[in-house]
Amino acid sequence: MKLIRVGLLFIVASCAQQPNGTTDAGPVAAPPTNDAGQPIGIADLTGYGDSAYAPDPANPFFVSLGTNDRSCATCHDVATGWSITPAGLKARFTASQGLDPIFRVVDGATSPAANVSSFTSMQTAYEVLLARGLLRIGKPIPAGADFTLAAVNDPYNYASATELSLYRRPLPSTNLRFQPTIMWDGREPSLAEQSMDATLGHAQAMQTETDAMDEIVAFESEVYTAQIFDNGAGDLTGLAGPARLVTQPYTPGVTGPSNLFGSWGNATPQRRAAIARGEQLFDTHRFRITGVAGIADQQVSCSTCHSVPNIGASATGLMLDLGLSDAQRRSADVPLYTFKSSTGATKQSSDPGMALVTGKFADLGRFKVPALRGAVMRPPYFHNGFAADLAAVVQFYDDRFDLHLDGNDKADLVAFLEAL
Ligand code: HEC
Ligand code: HEC
Numbered sequence: 001m002k003l004i005r006v007g008l009l010f011i012v013a014s015c016a017q018q019p020n021g022t023t024d025a026g027p028v029a030a031p032p033t034n035d036a037g038q039p040i041g042i043a044d045l046t047g048y049g050d051s052a053y054a055p056d057p058a059n060p061f062f063v064s065l066g067t068n069d070r071s072c073a074t075c076h077d078v079a080t081g082w083s084i085t086p087a088g089l090k091a092r093f094t095a096s097q098g099l100d101p102i103f104r105v106v107d108g109a110t111s112p113a114a115n116v117s118s119f120t121s122m123q124t125a126y127e128v129l130l131a132r133g134l135l136r137i138g139k140p141i142p143a144g145a146d147f148t149l150a151a152v153n154d155p156y157n158y159a160s161a162t163e164l165s166l167y168r169r170p171l172p173s174t175n176l177r178f179q180p181t182i183m184w185d186g187r188e189p190s191l192a193e194q195s196m197d198a199t200l201g202h203a204q205a206m207q208t209e210t211d212a213m214d215e216i217v218a219f220e221s222e223v224y225t226a227q228i229f230d231n232g233a234g235d236l237t238g239l240a241g242p243a244r245l246v247t248q249p250y251t252p253g254v255t256g257p258s259n260l261f262g263s264w265g266n267a268t269p270q271r272r273a274a275i276a277r278g279e280q281l282f283d284t285h286r287f288r289i290t291g292v293a294g295i296a297d298q299q300v301s302c303s304t305c306h307s308v309p310n311i312g313a314s315a316t317g318l319m320l321d322l323g324l325s326d327a328q329r330r331s332a333d334v335p336l337y338t339f340k341s342s343t344g345a346t347k348q349s350s351d352p353g354m355a356l357v358t359g360k361f362a363d364l365g366r367f368k369v370p371a372l373r374g375a376v377m378r379p380p381y382f383h384n385g386f387a388a389d390l391a392a393v394v395q396f397y398d399d400r401f402d403l404h405l406d407g408n409d410k411a412d413l414v415a416f417l418e419a420l
Pocket of ligand 1: 070168169182183
């Protein structure tokens with residue numbers, strides 16, 4: 001059956017109608033409202049986020065297409081920036097007594113063999129999902145790889161070379177027009193193939209229908225998400241916000257700085273100036289990176305890698321190993337694998353990332369550079385949820401590379417990330 005495609009883009013964030021819609025206005029500490037006085041946007045940790053898209057509950061994105069009651073929206077929830085958060089998951093777990101469709105043993109549990117026969121056993125089976133919002137992706141070591149799996153330390157006694165268990169955050173299914181690579185490990189060649197694999201895998205469908213997949217791709221390709229309101233700085237839509245993303249040009253390969261908040265350099269309140277200073281640091285503060293597989297040792301700024309202007313994905317499709325899956329950083333509640341190259345070198349990691357796509361030892365631990373818009377809506381961060389909040393992200397970079405920033409600078413950088 002052919003479904004009707006929504007042709008008109010409806011801007012949910014009616015930015016022009018906000019009482020605080022100019023950049024000169026002072027902040028309002030109340031939710032932004034439209035002309036009719038109805039609140040717009042969805043509250044998050046530091047303000048309100050919103051998405052510009054064509055709302056269409058009949059789109060197959062929101063429909064169960066498989067055998068386990070899940071839709072794409074089960075894990076890509078507009079309320080949390082088209083991803084999931086531990087707080088939201090805990091609320092869903094309690095309200096549904098563990099029966100919400102996200103709690104399915106296939107990839108929601110620590111292993112497909114986990115015991116989910118009682119509420120108590122479900123609490124254990126879904127503990128990694130509840131703690132950090134991680135889904136289990138099962139992937140084999142590809143045929144012809146130049147490395148082998150020398151040892152597995154899996155607390156759930158399931159993983160092997162035929163199916164490694166990899167625990168990853170759902171990347172947000174929004175702002176996709178600006179993404180040169182799809183999935184953390186870059187494994188999907190197109191959104192069309194991604195939607196088929198997601199339907200067969202996450203939703204456990206027996207088959208997929210081309211029309212439905214086309215409708216999903218058309219829908220998700222026209223979703224834009226960003227913060228619209230900051231509790232300290234007030235309205236953000238004058239300078240940023242999702243409506244502006246709808247028309248933002250994008251040329252693959254073209255890199256550039258973030259240039260949203262420059263006009264707030266001397267603005268009041270303080271929070272506006274802090275956001276502007278943070279953006280300046282993101283673009284221009286240089287620090288030295290070493291030992292990152294996928295990029296040479298060099299002086300960089302944040303926007304060297306987060307280089308799609310005002311989005312933060314990598315315009316050149318960088319795939320990098322920041323070391324987040326290394327033995328010393330990986331959390332003890334996920335497996336630790338020992339990989340051995342054909343030349344005898346070994347590396348320990350909880351997630352080989354791109355190496356399971358290319359079969360190359362040199363690609364172990366390499367992941368894509370995620371987009372940063374709307375990030376505050378969807379903690380925790382990095383592929384494995386290593387950083388609980390955006391301050392922890394900045395602290396990770398400081399620990400790993402030594403940013404040479406004082407506490408005020410770090411707070412400014414966080415304020416900027418929170419305003420995206
Ligand atoms: C059970 C949870 C779950 C369901 C259901 C689900 N996804 Fe995802 N999605 C994820 C996870 C986890 C990732 C990241 C996995 C990885 O990179 O290995 C992801 C990644 C994605 C990405 C990649 C975004 C990017 O920036 O690279 C897109 C697009 C996406 N999903 C769309 C969909 C669509 C469309 C559906 C429905 C057909 C769907 N997802 C169903 C969990 C889910
Ligand atoms: C060398 C390239 C590089 C530089 C420089 C860099 N990043 Fe990243 N960033 C990445 C990669 C790669 C990831 C994903 C890593 C992973 O999950 O394994 C990432 C992830 C993130 C995330 C998490 C997003 C999410 O959705 O999980 C944030 C936030 C972030 N970076 C902010 C920054 C800030 C702020 C700076 C400057 C202090 C910075 N990055 C510098 C490459 C870089």
